[in-house]
Amino acid sequence: MTFVSTEQARLVTEIAEALIDRDEQVAIAESSTGGLVSACLLTYPGASRFVVGAGVLYSYPIREALLGMGEAEHKPYGGSTPELVLRLAELFRDRVGAQWGIGEGGAAGPALSPYGHPAGYTALAIAGPGTIRTEIVETGSDQRAQNMSAFTTALLDLFARTLRETT
Template sequence: MEQLDALAAELGERLKAEGQTVAVAESSSGGLISAALLGVAGASKYYLGGAVVYTGKARMVLMDLPREAVAGMRSSTEPYALLLARTARERFGATWGLSETGAAGPTGNAYGDAAGHTCLAISGPVEMAVTLETGESDRAANMTAFAAAALELLKRAVG
């Protein structure tokens, strides 16, 4: 968690200095992205909210994304991650939407993605989506790696 804390502290300072805000939609990181961002004193100046979107029902209830909105799209992909990031940004009125969707392990997901696979996206003044493959089956290690990669993506976008 120390790595996440250090990244979040740096991001928090940058976001506050720029007057920017973030909203998070995460899945297999299990809330670690939000926890890291909220662990920084003064987080209320930049963190607007977030959700752990772990199931299809959570996607519908928390993100208000009905089946029709994701027709032809599956989770754990860059297009889906980008949709989550855009939706989080729009729903919260944030400068940045940050998302993560993947398979923490110890096994893969129903779509055939191996444990350690995740897709991350950022939506805001710039948009990016990336795929990360850790090659590991350790659930806790993957969750931490996914959260760190998401925070690094936000750091790169914020500049």
């Protein structure tokens, strides 16, 4: 049994091969996926060649400790916006010296986020060499585990598409 779906495994292989071919690395700043994105990437044999590390940046204290971005610095963003998630991905990437930073943040469910985002909402971000991409995903579901998996697939897909477009 595996926790990685067939689609996630396909995307991981595509991402891994692209990063290894380019001799580039990624840092992952996760929130509502709870570490699933990094766990998926780490299933690839030899993942240390392209993954620098990851963090589940789920609360203000951990974001403050790792990135110097506490509650006060979050307030202007008004919640898990693409701009906030991009900033976290950039900070994490720069902190660990990777070429790519990817991130997500939202509301897996079953309730609204403290900022009013509905369950099933997440913002995705990619920050790489000369490249910035963001997207919003809304599943329309309040099923927490299903949303976490859907958000994981969405971020892996956005990253794979970005790598394809920046070759």
